[in-house]
Amino acid sequence: MSGARHRASVAPEVRRVAKPDVDHGKNERNSPMSKGKSSGSTHHVVPNPNGGWDVRRGGSDRSSGHFDNKQDAVDRGRQISRNAETELKIHNRDGRIGQSDSHGNDPRNIKG
Template identity: 55%
Template structure:
């Protein structure tokens, strides 16, 4: 599996959890719970063609990684 679309679930300094792309200054999404952020991160990666989700703990260290396959987009058209 390729890691062309990595995302990170990281704690937000103001509370809650963010889903971020590498090198991004803004979060792709923000959530109150880590579980919600993980679920949204999986959706984002699946829609982008698959990749790796890196889940950080409150201390900032990576606590888990999840490889996400390509999503199942019901549309037949591109874009």
């Protein structure tokens, strides 16, 4: 036998690491402009430009419901918001928020 030893070549172990989701601000939920949790943690009652009122999830272009009068939209918005445990923002006809209801994840403990 010769004095040289033959070593079997062994491939180095390859470890795969999952890459984090990077969307560079394309997803509104992770954008620097979103406040707190995700923008989807709110529901809004907003005036529809073609008349009536819409219930929308925060950041969504589609409405969850369309109503002829504001009170019906607010009632449905409260129902959806309670089920999803989100905040409900009720807008005035001019688009500004006139009222806000919290239906879960309220960080404050109010005594009394």
